[in-house]
Amino acid sequence: MKTIKTQVAIIGAGPSGLLLGQLLHKQGIDNIIIERVTGDYVLGRIRAGILEQGFVDLVREAGVAERMDAEGHVHEGVVISVNGQDHRINLKELTGGDVVVCYGQVEITRDLMEARAAAGLETLYEASEVQPHDVKSDSPYVTFSHAGEEFRLECDYIAGCDGFHGVSRQTIPAEIRTEHERVYPFGWLGLLADTPPCHEELIYAKSERGFALASQRSATRSRYYIQVPLTDKVEDWSDEAFWDELKKRLPPEAAANMVTGPSLEKSIAPLRSFVCEPMQYGNLFLVGDAAHIVPPTGAKGLNLAASDVATLYKILTRVYKQGDKDCTSQYSEIALRRVWHGERFSWWMTNMLHNFGEEIGGNGLDGQTFTRFMESELDYFLNHENGRRVIAEQYVGLPYEDPK
Ligand code: RFL
Ligand code: PHB
Numbered sequence: 001m002k003t004i005k006t007q008v009a010i011i012g013a014g015p016s017g018l019l020l021g022q023l024l025h026k027q028g029i030d031n032i033i034i035e036r037v038t039g040d041y042v043l044g045r046i047r048a049g050i051l052e053q054g055f056v057d058l059v060r061e062a063g064v065a066e067r068m069d070a071e072g073h074v075h076e077g078v079v080i081s082v083n084g085q086d087h088r089i090n091l092k093e094l095t096g097g098d099v100v101v102c103y104g105q106v107e108i109t110r111d112l113m114e115a116r117a118a119a120g121l122e123t124l125y126e127a128s129e130v131q132p133h134d135v136k137s138d139s140p141y142v143t144f145s146h147a148g149e150e151f152r153l154e155c156d157y158i159a160g161c162d163g164f165h166g167v168s169r170q171t172i173p174a175e176i177r178t179e180h181e182r183v184y185p186f187g188w189l190g191l192l193a194d195t196p197p198c199h200e201e202l203i204y205a206k207s208e209r210g211f212a213l214a215s216q217r218s219a220t221r222s223r224y225y226i227q228v229p230l231t232d233k234v235e236d237w238s239d240e241a242f243w244d245e246l247k248k249r250l251p252p253e254a255a256a257n258m259v260t261g262p263s264l265e266k267s268i269a270p271l272r273s274f275v276c277e278p279m280q281y282g283n284l285f286l287v288g289d290a291a292h293i294v295p296p297t298g299a300k301g302l303n304l305a306a307s308d309v310a311t312l313y314k315i316l317t318r319v320y321k322q323g324d325k326d327c328t329s330q331y332s333e334i335a336l337r338r339v340w341h342g343e344r345f346s347w348w349m350t351n352m353l354h355n356f357g358e359e360i361g362g363n364g365l366d367g368q369t370f371t372r373f374m375e376s377e378l379d380y381f382l383n384h385e386n387g388r389r390v391i392a393e394q395y396v397g398l399p400y401e402d403p404k
Helices: 015-026 039-043 053-061 066-071 091-095 105-118 239-249 252-257 301-322 325-353 367-383 385-396
Strands: 002-005 008-011 031-034 050-052 073-075 077-082 085-090 100-102 128-133 141-146 149-154 157-160 178-193 203-206 212-218 221-229 263-277 284-286
Touching: 008 015, 008 128, 008 141, 015 031, 015 053, 015 105, 015 301, 031 141, 039 105, 050 053, 050 301, 053 066, 053 100, 053 301, 066 105, 077 091, 077 367, 085 091, 085 385, 091 385, 100 212, 157 301, 178 239, 203 325, 212 239, 221 239, 239 252, 239 263, 263 325, 284 325, 301 325, 325 367, 325 385, 367 385
Parallel strands: 002 149, 008 031, 008 157, 077 203, 157 284
Antiparallel strands: 050 100, 073 100, 077 085, 128 141, 141 149, 178 221, 178 263, 203 212, 212 221
């Protein structure tokens, strides 16, 4: 067994792990990342597209914003369409200046990977049997196999940035963990194509046929989603069938503007709300999807990962710069406060915009009554300025909280 040492061991080289690693490095804090798959595999995951201001600021603080600032598109508004009728939420006006930036998760991940490589920081890709140990002690370590060799990575702290299926969360004993979960009775079928977007801003569309989202990656690349039953398989959907269904769900003008083309990627994502409490155990901290999942309707997943990173990075900076070890105890409480706001918003948007049929998830209502409540909720929030402001403030992202 080969023993190596660092200050912070990071498990997972997704956006959470890479951003945390970069920010810690900027503060002179050593870190090593251990990743299960290859870098190319990580870059093959087509996911988020919308970044909150807080995320953008954090990427700038990490010194990796050059391409995002040049190529990302600022969106000052977003459209919510209900049965073909458009309601524009003017984010900038309603929030007093805040906007979101449209820049893909793949791009931000690539920028972070390149910056890490350029700084000569260590990332061990294709590691297997990754396992944290002694996380309650002052000398935790992680064991794993890499390139045919067994490793023991000794460290002060472990950041579990290993996504929903990672090992970090399972390291917290079951009797200490509380897991909250809602699995929705449908998924999103997504399609990526090299065609110009059908509208300059995102359109979240509720229709009798189900939800649809018109998103984008650039002036020449579109990303679209439609709600599908969980029983559907990607193979059931030809590109042509996807485009036909999408046009029926989007507002008529957007459908008329739609340029179709062959899919570059097509996949189905199930929708889930999930929170693990607490988000820390001894010297192990859970970050991002390792601790929480949201349905993509609010565009919050990656953004919540970023606020966890911001909190942990500030806490660890204080530990190493000021010797204030006690401040680590604040992590879970600060992170969870913001996580629950994002969870609530994503759950609410999902409830209002999807077609639930008869399945409403056990809050004691029949399907039709639930549908009526949600229609009325949308009607109220979209047709009153205060209602639109409530949506706008959460869509651009609530403020980050600093440790005390
Ligand atoms: P990731 O991206 O899952 O990365 C975790 C990494 O850990 C590795 N790993 C391990 N490494 C070592 N040992 C192990 N035992 C390991 N087990 C796993 C994995 O290989 C992986 O590389 O989690 P992270 O970094 O926390 O990032 C979270 C985001 O990826 C996620 O929240 C977003 O993609 C969610 N999301 C969206 N978020 C937004 O903020 N805005 C959006 O518009 C948005 N749209 C989306 C989304 C997610 C989607 N899907 C497919 C779930 C749209 C979709 C369709
Ligand atoms: C995306 O572009 O992939 C995207 C945008 C907004 C969402 C979800 C996904 O709410």
